[in-house]
C-alpha cells in the first residue's frame with residue numbers, strides 16, 4: 001500500500017494505515033505471482049468479504065509485502081464501497 | 082522548500098492533519114478545479130497520527146512510512162501546502178484568515194480542521210521537560226528519545242493513547258505505572274466488560290495499573306522526579322506521559338463569532354454558524370446519527386475522513402448529510418481491538434465468544450437494538466457486526482441472546498434470521 005502510494009496510486013485511501021480495519025486499500029492484482037492473488041490471512045479475507053466489489057485477485061494492499069520478485073506486478077484500484 | 086503564499090484561494094483548509102488533507106484529496110478526486118490551500122502549523126509533511134502511539138513509537142514504521150501522501154503529491158494535485166503557518170485570526174466578513182507568518186489569505190470556503198491539543202495536567206508544572214503528551218510527531222520523537230535512556234515511566238490517563246503507550250513501553254522492557262482517576266480504564270470509549278479485560282491484559286503484561294487514583298502533585302519542578310498520590314504515596318519516575326484527552330482548537334473561530342460548545346458546532350453538512358465556514362474532525366461538535374442525534378465530538382480517523390468527504394461534496398454542490406458509521410481500532414500487545422458503531426448510552430451487553438480465549442466481541446445494545454461492537458482479535462465479527470448495526474437488529478428474546486453469544490454462528494447468518 002505504501003509502495004502503491006509512493007508509486008503514484010494516490011487515490012488509495014488506506015485510512016487505517018495497514019491495521020486491517022478499513023478495507024479502503026482494496027486493489028485487484030491483475031498480473032503477478034499467483035500467491036499474491038489470494039488473501040494473506042483470515043482477517044484480510046473477512047474484511048474483503050465486506051466489500052461489494054470483491055473480485056478476482058482482490059487484496060488489501062496494506063497486507064501485501066513487496067519484495068524484489070514482485071517487480072512485474074500490475075494492480076488496479078477497487079472502487080470505493 | 083519555501084512556498085509562495087497566494088492572496089486568495091477558492092478553498093482554504095486550516096490544519097494539515099487527517100481531516101484537512103482528506104478534504105483536499107476528496108476535492109481533487111471529485112474533479113474540483115478551483116484553487117486549494119492547506120495552512121498547517123506543523124512543519125512535517127502531513128502524517129498519520131494513530132501510529133504515534135503504536136508502530137511509530139515502537140520503531141516499526143519510520144516517519145517516511147506514516148506520511149499521508151508522498152511529498153510530490155501535493156504539487157502534482159495543485160494543492161498549496163503552507164506548512165509552518167498558524168492561523169491566528171479569522172475574519173468572516175472580509176473572508177480572509179490571518180496567518181502568523183505570511184499575512185492574510187482570502188478564501189471562498191474555509192474548512193476548519195484543527196483537531197485539538199492535549200489537555201494539560203492541572204498542576205503548576207504541567208510544562209515540565211520530562212512530562213510528555215502524544216499528539217504530534219514532534220511529541221512522539223521526544224518521547225522516543227526519552228524512553229531510550231529512561232527506565233521508569235508513569236502514565237497518567239487510561240484512555241486508548243495511554244494504554245497503547247503502556248503496551249509499547251512494556252514491550253521495550255520499561256517499568257510502567259499507569260494511573261487512572263476513575264474506577265476503570267476506557268471510561269469514555271468502551272463498556273465495563275471491555276475495560277476489565279483490557280485492565281487484566283495490562284496487568285498480565287506487568288503494568289502496575291492503579292484505578293481510582295488521584296495525582297496530588299508532580300514532584301521535582303521542571304524536571305519531574307516522582308508523582309505524589311492523593312493518599313501520600315510517592316512513585317519515583319524518570320518521565321511522565323499524560324493522556325487525559327484534548328481541548329478542541331476552536332478559539333480563533335469562537336472569536337470570529339462561531340457558535341461553540343465542546344468544540345465548534347456544526348450541522349449535518351459540517352457547516353458552522355458562520356457562512357462558508359465548515360469545521361470537521363476532532364474539533365467538530367455535531368449531532369451524530371449513531372448516538373441518537375446527541376451532540377458529540379468524535380476523535381477518530383473515520384470521523385475526520387468521512388466529514389472531509391461530506392464537506393468536499395458540499396463544496397462541489399453534491400451535499401449529503403454526515404451519517405457514516407463510526408469505527409476505530411487500537412493495538413495493544415497482541416490484541417487487535419476493533420470497534421464499530423457507538424456504544425454511548427448502551428443499556429445492555431452480550432459477550433460473544435470466550436473472553437478468556439483472547440478472541441471475543443462485546444455487543445452493545447441500546448433500547449433493544451444492537452448499536453456497537455468492540456471486537457478483540459475478531460475481525461470477522463467487526464466486519465459482519467456492521468451489518469447488524471446498520472439494520473438496527475433487535476435483540477428481543479433469550480434465543481437471540483444465545484445466538485449472538487455463540488461465536489460459532491456467524492453474525493451475518495443471524496441477520497438473515499432477523500430479516
Ligand SMILES: Cc1cc2nc3c(=O)[nH]c(=O)nc-3n(C[C@H](O)[C@H](O)[C@H](O)COP(=O)(O)OP(=O)(O)OC[C@H]3O[C@@H](n4cnc5c(N)ncnc54)[C@H](O)[C@@H]3O)c2cc1C
Nearest residue numbers: 096098099100122130131168195196362363380381382385
Ligand atoms: C497518539 C494518537 C493515537 C491515535 N490513534 C487512533 C486510532 O488508532 N484510530 C483512530 O481512528 N484515531 C486515532 N487517533 C485520533 C486521530 O488521529 C484523530 O481523530 C485525527 O487525527 C483527527 O483529525 P483532525 O484533522 O481533526 O485533526 P489533526 O489530525 O489533529 O490535525 C489538525 C492539524 O491542525 C493543526 N492546527 C491546529 N490549529 C491550527 C491553526 N490555528 N493554524 C494552523 N494549523 C493548526 C494541528 O497542529 C494539526 O496538525 C489517535 C490520535 C493520537 C494523537
Ligand code: FES
Nearest residue numbers: 018022023025062
Ligand atoms: S489500510 Fe486499512 S485495511 Fe488496509
